[in-house]
Amino acid sequence: MQRFGVFGEKCLCLIVHVGSLDPKVTGTVLLLLEEDQVIVVDPGMVSAREVILGPMASIGIGPEKVTEVVLSHHHLDHTFHVALFERASVHDYHAIYHGDDWTSRPAEGYRISPNVRLFETPGHTREDVSVAITTSDGLCVYTHLWWTEEGPLEDPYAPSVAQLASSRRRVLDLHPDWIIPGHGRPFRPDVMEPVV
Template structure:
């Protein structure tokens, strides 16, 4: 059975900054992706509660990368395992592993997608609506077309092409609303 994708809060990056925070549910696996900066923690916790879940129900948290606008509220989820590009962390256990191809559940896997930072990962989810990719390769559907913080423009382009080649029905960017990729999506 495919996973469910829910948007908890839509991010933005202008005079203030907030990351897009998402919820994925695949059977007993409950994942929050990028619980970073938001104007108020209730913007994460209230929608979680509206979906019938408490912070203690969250089994896994994924960081697309280690900037505070994507990690700041990780401690809200005391029972979770935490995933980044190189390891799984829980309490005082640090388990090294490559994120590329790592499955959190049958319908949720991680993919290395260096671009915004060299350590970026994307979360790839099979849903009833099609493939959903949660990634910071794009800030929003509107841009910027060229990530001003990407240390390697060619690496960013290659990772964007890798994601688009999957044929996702939806891309969930780092600081904006989910969008359907099209021929005008920047690479």
């Protein structure tokens, strides 16, 4: 697993699975560890659930230890395995769900932990949220505003090209050290200028 940061120093960000678009569609899945919180981001489509659970088990984390799940948006390739974490609270763009409790709240500015913050970034869908993760290696932003480092320049699902560009600019204005896209490897925006 690729990692950003050190556990105990801000948030530890682990990439459980790097998503892809070819030959099959899989989503990027993150594991975030901070204090007593275990957060999974976008447990979506992969070839088998062990692709998610295996790397977690290798560091002693079973699905019952996951406290929070974040869904960047509601496309199945990012939500397919959410039920693996039945004890967790689930966060999306407008609420927190736990068991049969539904607590409405805007995602904008919501802190799941001291160094994990949600912010609304409509673009790929109208309901997109991105996750700002402060690690000892710098700021990582997980987002579906970019599918991969290479693009596509124009998201074929975006309801508004102008809104997509505005949200991309908002992410870049945070000056992240890394962007972790929904279907590809992390990239540094200062190494290769991401599409805007």
